[in-house]
Amino acid sequence: MGRTEIAVVGAGPAGLAAAIEAARAGAQVTLIDENERPGGQLFKQIHKFFGSEAHRAGTRGVQIGRDLLKEAQDAGVEIRLNTVVYGLFAHHCLGLVCGDHTEDLQAEIIILATGASENALAFPGWTLPGVMGAGAAQTLINIHRALPGYRVLMVGAGNVGLIVAYQLLQAGAEVVAVVESLPCIGGYGVHASKVRRAGVPILTAHTIVRAEGENGVERAVIAQVDENCQPISGTEQNLDVDTICLAVGLSPLAELAWMAGCQFTYIPTLGGWVPVHDQDMQTSLTGIYVTGDLTGIEEASTAMEEGRLAGLAAAETLGYLAPEEGERKKAQVRELLATLRIGSFGEGRAVAKGQIVKARCEA
Amino acid sequence: MKAGNQRAEVVKTIHSTEVVVIGAGAVGCSIAYWLAKRGKDVALVDRGGPGAGTSMATSGLVWSSYKEPYTYMELNLRSSLLWPKMVEELGEDVELRQDRGGVKLCLTEEDYINLEALAERQRRSPLFKGRMLSPQEVFELQPGVSRQIVGALWSPHDGDANPIKWVFALVRGCKRLGVKIMRDAEVTGFDLDESNRVKGVFTSRGRIETEYAVNAGGAWAGRLAEMVGVTLGLYASRGQMLVSEPAPIVCPTPMSILRQVPDGHFHMGVTYEGEGFEASSTLEAAEQLAKNAIKMVPLARNLSVIRHFAGLRPMPRDGLPFLGPIPHVPGYYVAVSHSGNTLSAIHGKIISDLIVDGHTDVPIADYDPLRFDERGKGEGHL
Amino acid sequence: MRIEDHPILGKAEWGRKITLIVDGEPIEAFEGEPIAAALIAAGHRVFHYTTKRNEPRGVFCALGRCTDCVMTVDGQINVRTCVTPARDGMVVKTQIGLGQWEDLQVCGEKEE
Amino acid sequence: MKDDELICRCEEITQAEIKEAIKFGLKTMTEVKRFTRAGMGLCQGMTCGRLVMGILARETNQPLSEVKPCTSRPPVRPVPVSVLANRVTDDDQN
Numbered sequence: 001m002g003r004t005e006i007a008v009v010g011a012g013p014a015g016l017a018a019a020i021e022a023a024r025a026g027a028q029v030t031l032i033d034e035n036e037r038p039g040g041q042l043f044k045q046i047h048k049f050f051g052s053e054a055h056r057a058g059t060r061g062v063q064i065g066r067d068l069l070k071e072a073q074d075a076g077v078e079i080r081l082n083t084v085v086y087g088l089f090a091h092h093c094l095g096l097v098c099g100d101h102t103e104d105l106q107a108e109i110i111i112l113a114t115g116a117s118e119n120a121l122a123f124p125g126w127t128l129p130g131v132m133g134a135g136a137a138q139t140l141i142n143i144h145r146a147l148p149g150y151r152v153l154m155v156g157a158g159n160v161g162l163i164v165a166y167q168l169l170q171a172g173a174e175v176v177a178v179v180e181s182l183p184c185i186g187g188y189g190v191h192a193s194k195v196r197r198a199g200v201p202i203l204t205a206h207t208i209v210r211a212e213g214e215n216g217v218e219r220a221v222i223a224q225v226d227e228n229c230q231p232i233s234g235t236e237q238n239l240d241v242d243t244i245c246l247a248v249g250l251s252p253l254a255e256l257a258w259m260a261g262c263q264f265t266y267i268p269t270l271g272g273w274v275p276v277h278d279q280d281m282q283t284s285l286t287g288i289y290v291t292g293d294l295t296g297i298e299e300a301s302t303a304m305e306e307g308r309l310a311g312l313a314a315a316e317t318l319g320y321l322a323p324e325e326g327e328r329k330k331a332q333v334r335e336l337l338a339t340l341r342i343g344s345f346g347e348g349r350a351v352a353k354g355q356i357v358k359a360r361c362e363a
Numbered sequence: 364m365k366a367g368n369q370r371a372e373v374v375k376t377i378h379s380t381e382v383v384v385i386g387a388g389a390v391g392c393s394i395a396y397w398l399a400k401r402g403k404d405v406a407l408v409d410r411g412g413p414g415a416g417t418s419m420a421t422s423g424l425v426w427s428s429y430k431e432p433y434t435y436m437e438l439n440l441r442s443s444l445l446w447p448k449m450v451e452e453l454g455e456d457v458e459l460r461q462d463r464g465g466v467k468l469c470l471t472e473e474d475y476i477n478l479e480a481l482a483e484r485q486r487r488s489p490l491f492k493g494r495m496l497s498p499q500e501v502f503e504l505q506p507g508v509s510r511q512i513v514g515a516l517w518s519p520h521d522g523d524a525n526p527i528k529w530v531f532a533l534v535r536g537c538k539r540l541g542v543k544i545m546r547d548a549e550v551t552g553f554d555l556d557e558s559n560r561v562k563g564v565f566t567s568r569g570r571i572e573t574e575y576a577v578n579a580g581g582a583w584a585g586r587l588a589e590m591v592g593v594t595l596g597l598y599a600s601r602g603q604m605l606v607s608e609p610a611p612i613v614c615p616t617p618m619s620i621l622r623q624v625p626d627g628h629f630h631m632g633v634t635y636e637g638e639g640f641e642a643s644s645t646l647e648a649a650e651q652l653a654k655n656a657i658k659m660v661p662l663a664r665n666l667s668v669i670r671h672f673a674g675l676r677p678m679p680r681d682g683l684p685f686l687g688p689i690p691h692v693p694g695y696y697v698a699v700s701h702s703g704n705t706l707s708a709i710h711g712k713i714i715s716d717l718i719v720d721g722h723t724d725v726p727i728a729d730y731d732p733l734r735f736d737e738r739g740k741g742e743g744h745l
Numbered sequence: 746m747r748i749e750d751h752p753i754l755g756k757a758e759w760g761r762k763i764t765l766i767v768d769g770e771p772i773e774a775f776e777g778e779p780i781a782a783a784l785i786a787a788g789h790r791v792f793h794y795t796t797k798r799n800e801p802r803g804v805f806c807a808l809g810r811c812t813d814c815v816m817t818v819d820g821q822i823n824v825r826t827c828v829t830p831a832r833d834g835m836v837v838k839t840q841i842g843l844g845q846w847e848d849l850q851v852c853g854e855k856e857e
Numbered sequence: 858m859k860d861d862e863l864i865c866r867c868e869e870i871t872q873a874e875i876k877e878a879i880k881f882g883l884k885t886m887t888e889v890k891r892f893t894r895a896g897m898g899l900c901q902g903m904t905c906g907r908l909v910m911g912i913l914a915r916e917t918n919q920p921l922s923e924v925k926p927c928t929s930r931p932p933v934r935p936v937p938v939s940v941l942a943n944r945v946t947d948d949d950q951n
Contacts, residue, residue: 129801809934
């Protein structure tokens with residue numbers, strides 16, 4: 001059986017940041033990711049991040065991914081790519097799929113940074129080829145440089161919907177419309193205005209009614225919705241599209257945390273069921289930490305800070321950081337996290353995050 | 364001794380019936396169904412929902428040929444013969460496959476010699492119709508198996524079914540017959556009168572007034588027996604199984620250990636592990652089950668495993684069922700066995716015979732629930 | 746369609762040009778990219794037909810999770826094409842239902 | 858959404874079938890999965906899980922916070938049998 005001090009599952013922004021902090025403190029860290037390259041969703045994110053200098057504002061996600069990878073390598077993190085953690089078993093043992101074989105890896109501390117998955121929306125025709133997750137379209141255009149369609153309807157005007165709609169335009173597709181069932185746009189105004197300036201209508205209080213076509217999407221029918229989100233008859237419109245992208249939210253990808261037996265709490269603002277954790281990101285189970293979107297859907301910047309927090313706490317637990325030093329460093333990160341969770345979008349998350357920690361205390 | 368008696372005044376009676384069957388797995392559901400069919404007022408209680416326990420993690424075999432001694436094989440065989448009748452009565456497709464018989468592969472010469480000797484022992488029963496097959500005969504029945512096999516034991520009475528559909532079909536049958544199904548009701552004790560006779564069952568939802576209680580608690584039956592001071596001689600043993608993605612059928616014949624179900628999935632079983640209520644999956648089992656599957660059906664190597672699960676099977680210390688009354692606790696019956704899926708049919712008949720008629724025509728003397736109980740033997744217990 | 750020029754990402758740097766045989770027809774792909782990316786770029790939308798309803802399915806999650814993009818590749822059924830790298834000469838088939846075993850595989854004689 | 862709409866893409870299970878399971882008296886995601894097979898397909902409920910949770914909550918008048926996902930079991934991705942059979946441990950390497 002392979003052994004390591006800290007195993008980090010998922011090499012997105014949270015996992016990378018956790019691995020870097022723990023390794024810098026001197027811990028033996030193994031970072032595992034199922035993809036060919038690390039960075040998680042950062043590699044799809046070709047837009048510039050905003051926020052403060054400390055959070056790499058003005059840098060594109062893809063570049064942040066490269067920077068973090070380099071830092072992880074420099075810090076001595078063992079990075080295992082193309083490796084699926086297929087299960088979390090008793091005694092902190094991970095089952096790894098590595099090409100043609102499996103390996104066991106036992107870790108003193110496991111940091112789960114498994115991210116999120118896209119929510120689905122069921123409507124007539126949603127199984128037709130051409131209906132796909134916005135993330136799927138983003139992967140195809142930004143990583144594989146393959147355009148999934150020429151005329152696209154985007155469903156959902158949160159940040160993902162707006163950003164991917166704009167990136168589809170950059171990739172050469174025509175975005176026919178963005179529909180949003182809520183009465184207002186969910187994403188940042190900056191992203192919305194870029195999409196609007198490009199001539200794409202953002203239709204709030206509208207939803208997709210059905211997709212039609214023989215062997216793939218040929219058209220979409222949209223309609224206005226009432227206050228209960230039900231389509232208002234007579235308001236249907238046909239849109240001539242070949243692709244429909246769904247950007248209807250993300251859910252924490254928590255299978256491994258469930259499998260481990262972590263306690264969970266349900267917090268809608270953060271995407272649903274999330275593992276409860278303490279101020280150090282430790283779950284209800286000793287030695288199992290969670291970080292990033294798995295602990296609630298936020299942004300790459302908060303994911304990175306949470307990752308650092310988990311990495312520091314793990315290193316401290318193993319004795320690589322003296323308690324005072326550990327506390328001081330963790331306090332700094334918590335302060336940075338607090339500055340990220342301000343404003344109309346951030347405050348709700350700050351409150352929700354408080355609920356998670358509270359649930360952990362009560363558990 | 365009976366903690367239940369003290370609680371009788373405080374616990375609210377939520378229901379009154381003639382028989383409470385505890386455990387809504389295949390065995391309990393079948394017993395409830397048979398009793399209701401024979402006119403009894405029945406409540407079926409389970410601490411979870413129907414089939415939440417071992418019945419959902421079983422391999423689904425309806426099998427008798429290799430079960431020993433031959434008298435136990437006969438009990439299983441009789442139950443297998445009851446299955447199609449019950450399925451017809453229930454009017455649902457539970458994927459029962461008995462038309463091709465069932466095979467147990469011999470991967471080595473030693474396997475073959477052992478199974479051949481077993482078949483010889485089973486022939487003491489006139490009911491046994493099993494025989495050894497040559498590799499060529501096996502390939503005709505089961506094209507997907509390894510060309511390396513030495514042969515197989517085949518019996519026309521062996522087969523399989525979908526254990527999940529079976530439980531749900533039984534539950535629907537119970538509902539049609541008016542059985543009261545009480546879920547999320549964990550049994551916490553038994554209410555006994557001065558002469559130690561059952562008069563009620565305490566559950567987490569309240570007391571149920573009843574004349575009879577049937578312990579069909581499967582792997583958890585030992586605890587329910589301890590509540591009336593009886594030790595069954597039963598332990599829980601983890602069994603793990605892998606399920607593959609569906610593939611076109613190459614193994615149409617029911618087969619023990621590894622079977623391809625009608626919708627194409629391979630169920631790759633199954634581990635026999637030590638004592639304990641731990642029911643998580645292990646890395647070791649994944650490896651062992653996968654290796655074994657490839658030995659039996661080499662093409663399975665290319666299929667992906669989509670599920671790895673573990674269940675707890677009830678293991679009587681001597682492998683034989685606990686089936687019948689507890690004489691010093693009148694009204695208390697036990698129906699627990701390792702082969703719950705196969706035996707569910709006949710357990711229903713036997714327990715309903717005992718409760719309705721006071722006797723059964725099926726020989727059950729070997730399955731006395733008190734055979735391991737030091738305290739509970741004979742009348743002296745009280 | 747391929748995205749050759751991109752305002753942010755610049756000119757594409759492709760791998761070695763290879764050929765996949767898709768339902769008998771050759772299509773151009775780049776070594777190492779997911780099979781699904783090559784198919785999407787070639788305008789291929791239907792990856793398999795479902796078992797029960799015989800309905801067409803295509804790429805849905807592109808992350809190897811949803812399994813809507815499964816096809817039969819080199820005789821292997823249910824290959825998740827969105828996470829399986831393309832190799833020169835791969836024989837890719839639109840999968841109908843559960844797909845089909847190749848004859849030789851059935852006996853397990855192909856391997857040992 | 859209409860009842861004949863597919864919810865589970867892999868096993869092709871409709872909303873009507875899920876509602877039937879709930880009417881039958883099933884209350885947890887694991888029970889609904891066993892009854893209907895929704896979430897038992899190749900993707901193991903990755904896509905439909907949340908949709909089924911929504912239907913279960915709505916039909917049983919429970920808040921979503923009362924509906925927990927199905928028991929999580931390995932493997933979280935499909936793993937070929939040959940790969941599981943080829944488990945490399947330190948002992949093999951020495």
